[in-house]
Amino acid sequence: MAFTAIFSTVFLFVFSFANSISTVNTRFPASIYSNEWKSQSLSIANKLYQTKYFTQTLDHFNYNPQSYQTFQQRYLINDVNWRGPAENSPIFIYAGSEGDIEWITQNNGFIFETASYFGALVVFIEHRFYGKSIPFGGKEEANKNASTFGYLSSTQALADYATLIIDLKKNLSAQGSPVVVFGGSYGGMLAAWFRLKYPHVAIGALASSAPILNFEGITSPYSFNDIITRDFKSESESCYRVIKGSWKLIDDSAKQPGGLEELRKSFKICENYISANYLERWLRTAYVNTAMMDYPTPSNVLNPLPAYPVKQMCRAIDEATAAGDTFKGLYGAANIYYNYTGNATCFDLKHESVQFGIDGWRWQACTEMILLTNGNTDESIFPPSMYNYSNQAKYCEDMFGIKPRPIWITTEFGGHNISSVLKRFGSNIIFFNGLRDPWSGGGVLKSISKSVVAIVAREGAHHVDLRFSSEEDPEWLQRVRRKEIKIITRWLKQYYNDMANL
Ligand SMILES: *[C@@H]1O[C@H](CO)[C@@H](O)[C@H](O)[C@H]1NC(C)=O
Ligand SMILES: *[C@@H]1O[C@H](CO)[C@@H](O)[C@H](O)[C@H]1NC(C)=O
Ligand SMILES: *[C@@H]1O[C@H](CO)[C@@H](O)[C@H](O)[C@H]1NC(C)=O
Ligand SMILES: *[C@@H]1O[C@H](CO)[C@@H](O)[C@H](O)[C@H]1NC(C)=O
Ligand SMILES: *[C@@H]1O[C@H](CO)[C@@H](O)[C@H](O)[C@H]1NC(C)=O
Numbered sequence: 001m002a003f004t005a006i007f008s009t010v011f012l013f014v015f016s017f018a019n020s021i022s023t024v025n026t027r028f029p030a031s032i033y034s035n036e037w038k039s040q041s042l043s044i045a046n047k048l049y050q051t052k053y054f055t056q057t058l059d060h061f062n063y064n065p066q067s068y069q070t071f072q073q074r075y076l077i078n079d080v081n082w083r084g085p086a087e088n089s090p091i092f093i094y095a096g097s098e099g100d101i102e103w104i105t106q107n108n109g110f111i112f113e114t115a116s117y118f119g120a121l122v123v124f125i126e127h128r129f130y131g132k133s134i135p136f137g138g139k140e141e142a143n144k145n146a147s148t149f150g151y152l153s154s155t156q157a158l159a160d161y162a163t164l165i166i167d168l169k170k171n172l173s174a175q176g177s178p179v180v181v182f183g184g185s186y187g188g189m190l191a192a193w194f195r196l197k198y199p200h201v202a203i204g205a206l207a208s209s210a211p212i213l214n215f216e217g218i219t220s221p222y223s224f225n226d227i228i229t230r231d232f233k234s235e236s237e238s239c240y241r242v243i244k245g246s247w248k249l250i251d252d253s254a255k256q257p258g259g260l261e262e263l264r265k266s267f268k269i270c271e272n273y274i275s276a277n278y279l280e281r282w283l284r285t286a287y288v289n290t291a292m293m294d295y296p297t298p299s300n301v302l303n304p305l306p307a308y309p310v311k312q313m314c315r316a317i318d319e320a321t322a323a324g325d326t327f328k329g330l331y332g333a334a335n336i337y338y339n340y341t342g343n344a345t346c347f348d349l350k351h352e353s354v355q356f357g358i359d360g361w362r363w364q365a366c367t368e369m370i371l372l373t374n375g376n377t378d379e380s381i382f383p384p385s386m387y388n389y390s391n392q393a394k395y396c397e398d399m400f401g402i403k404p405r406p407i408w409i410t411t412e413f414g415g416h417n418i419s420s421v422l423k424r425f426g427s428n429i430i431f432f433n434g435l436r437d438p439w440s441g442g443g444v445l446k447s448i449s450k451s452v453v454a455i456v457a458r459e460g461a462h463h464v465d466l467r468f469s470s471e472e473d474p475e476w477l478q479r480v481r482r483k484e485i486k487i488i489t490r491w492l493k494q495y496y497n498d499m500a501n502l
């Protein structure tokens with residue numbers, strides 16, 4: 001149970017704060033000491049949810065004829081525990097992000113689990129251009145070029161969510177039900193921004209691992225790789241040094257006669273032709289994603305992984321290098337990420353995960369999501385490199401024929417001087433960050449006001465709090481979740497109080 005100083009401070013702050021309102025009359029228990037929030041029953045005919053579609057407007061922001069086109073937006077709904085409109089019982093919305101919404105539910109089950117405690121309706125909404133929510137009749141047309149991709153943006157997505165939520169509440173005669181919005185990663189950014197832009201639709205937001213400050217130089221472009229470096233270094237100094245030295249080792253090896261063939265064999269690569277570049281990118285992907293998914297229990301977000309996978313990687317590296325075989329160590333580390341199930345016969349360096357909607361995200365990363373993460377200091381576990389925006393801009397012009405707008409996100413949603421801005425304007429937002437997550441560098445790590453609250457867990461990785469809970473969850477993670485539930489309980493109490501005192 002090792003909390004950082006900042007975490008302890010926040011923790012105490014929220015607790016004393018919550019205690020001061022525990023006298024308010026409400027149907028919610030005033031304290032949560034166990035996992036009593038966890039739903040016993042979630043199942044709808046043995047499924048977690050029902051699938052529905054909503055006819056959504058293509059373009060919310062102008063009135064030319066093309067904008068009136070529609071597409072089918074998928075949403076998943078679970079009403080098993082909902083106490084219904086008569087009690088104005090809450091509606092929990094998950095703001096879908098860059099991927100298939102069913103895949104997203106598998107990795108963010110916490111919201112379902114809280115449903116019986118809150119008597120809540122749970123709705124996961126799919127983000128436009130991902131999964132089955134594709135405009136223009138399908139991916140082939142929608143992903144063709146900038147003319148169709150142009151309708152893929154965060155502002156359109158937020159407007160989709162508002163439109164769908166308002167219509168759903170009307171259909172359910174649940175206009176009085178408070179809405180709380182949840183999201184992780186890009187979905188966490190959407191959740192926070194949704195609360196700021198649509199305060200009349202959502203009473204609060206839990207924004208988990210939302211790097212809303214990774215834009216426009218607010219956060220250093222070196223912080224992302226600095227955190228990955230720290231993750232491996234804190235596991236084992238020798239592991240860090242081996243990985244750091246491996247890039248030159250691979251480059252040198254590749255230059256030897258027969259060296260590439262050696263590498264191909266050492267790493268059991270399927271393709272006949274490899275390059276040092278491809279191999280290095282493949283290894284780098286393994287380290288980056290493993291750092292993000294460094295969860296205390298086994299997971300399967302992009303690939304199946306064991307609990308504490310960074311530790312496992314470092315163990316493989318340290319054991320093999322102690323025996324004098326560095327490549328075997330690196331191969332062993334790659335095996336943790338690419339072959340945890342043990343069924344890979346050889347590795348494909350061009351490996352990409354299918355659920356992750358890469359086409360759509362590539363577009364978003366070339367237009368408004370200019371997240372500055374590519375710099376490497378001399379200390380980095382990766383080769384040192386300057387962050388170079390013109391490289392990225394050139395790639396985007398070649399790829400889509402458009403120029404990125406790196407200052408749009410801060411223009412639309414803010415980010416500069418966020419503390420002083422949100423202190424006077426925002427309310428009811430939880431920013432959760434796990435400090436092992438490379439994205440945490442761009443997160444809100446300090447509470448801004450009594451109701452714009454940061455929860456920071458030193459041991460946490462990428463939106464670990466939103467995952468399904470398990471018996472093996474460490475105490476720090478249980479505490480994070482209990483704290484989030486307490487805060488959300490408070491928002492709801494306030495809402496019902498305000499309603500009663502109109
Ligand atoms: C996209 O493709 C369509 C044809 O399918 C074409 O009419 C349109 O001009 C193209 N847009 C761009 C930006 O290339
Ligand atoms: C609300 O009901 C109408 C009419 O049945 C339906 O077309 C629409 O899709 C429903 N809205 C949602 C969000 O399901
Ligand atoms: C994957 O793991 C299994 C079991 O450890 C091993 O037999 C197999 O060789 C591995 N595949 C690759 C490509 O390394
Ligand atoms: C790998 O093996 C596991 C059982 O060990 C199985 O459940 C899984 O479907 C296999 N994955 C692939 C990609 O074949
Ligand atoms: C960044 O990349 C561009 C090419 O895309 C190059 O012309 C420029 O010199 C680079 N800048 C730095 C600081 O390396």
Ligand SMILES: *[C@@H]1O[C@H](CO)[C@@H](O)[C@H](O)[C@H]1NC(C)=O
Nearest residue numbers: 410414415416417418420421
């Ligand atoms: C942030 O605040 C400082 C001091 O109040 C000010 O000088 C600066 O211009 C602000 N930055 C932006 C982008 O608003």
